[in-house]
Amino acid sequence: MGIEIEKKFTVKEFPLDLDTYPCHIIEQGYLNTSPAVRVRREDDHYYMTYKGSAPAEEGGIGKVEYNMPLDAESYAHLVKKCDGNLIKKTRYLLPLNEDAFDSEYLLKNPQFKSALGNGDIKIELDVFKSPFDGRQLAEVEFPSEEAAKAYHPASWFNEDVTGDYHYSNSYMSTEEL
Template identity: 65%
Template sequence: MGLEIERKFTVTELPQDLDNYPFHIIEQGYLNVRPAIRVRREDDIYYMTYKGDNTLAKAGEIGKIEYNMPLDKASYDHMVEKADGNMIRKKRYLIPLNEDGFSTEYLSDHPDIHKKVKEKDIKIELDVFEAPFDGTIIAEVEFPDEESAAAYKPASWFVEDVTGQKEYSNAYMSAM
């Protein structure tokens, strides 16, 4: 079991140097949306994910329980046929966190986070969606804890913080 602590942002313009970053091709279908049970292909890796809501989190926290279970291609192909609604297809770019994402004081007081930022272990996952969601671009940043998520200062090219807004979840989009 893992705890996913992420913030999510809308983006209207892609960074100019996007081709310099690694990316994954992702396709996923939802067998259920609440709780979210999805099957995903990420390049040539297949898995099923259970994502609970954040009802177990304390008030004001954003963490969600998440389990990933590996699948083989045949199992993925079998289960994705049973998916409801829209298939989600997107290209996910992995961009190092913006250098001004945390104050100097915060990084000084949190050497573990400073190390992760310096070693580029915290990434912006920039999702560029394909049909039927062409034009949708969402940036997600996953954090090691609630405190660092709260202290994060969004990149200048992020537009709106939509963390927790269901209409920006892939599960919701699959049911549209």
């Protein structure tokens, strides 16, 4: 079990060199949306995920997340049982923007500065395929809520939609198109 602490943003423009970054091809469906129980194929890896509310202080952005590995056969069986829209997207892994944190914050958090230097924290840019062509969302996962609050969004981000369920993949799976 882990706690997922992430911020989510709409995108006003793509980075110019997007095709130079590593990416994953993702397909996922939802067996349940509250709590979220999904099955996912990410490239040639398969797993089931449970996401629920975190036992964090009121107003926190963390969520409990369990990932359980599946094989291709199990995924193929379970994805047929999913309700609603199947989500298909390309996820690009981009380095965190250079102005993501104030230098004072980094001085007070040397272990975090090290994680940044190693590229452990990335921007995940999701570019959705049919039936959601044209949608793009960027997410950044953080090691703590303090780091999430201190983060300065990249210049190519638009609106901070963290916590707005309309931008969750589970909600998208239920949208009538």
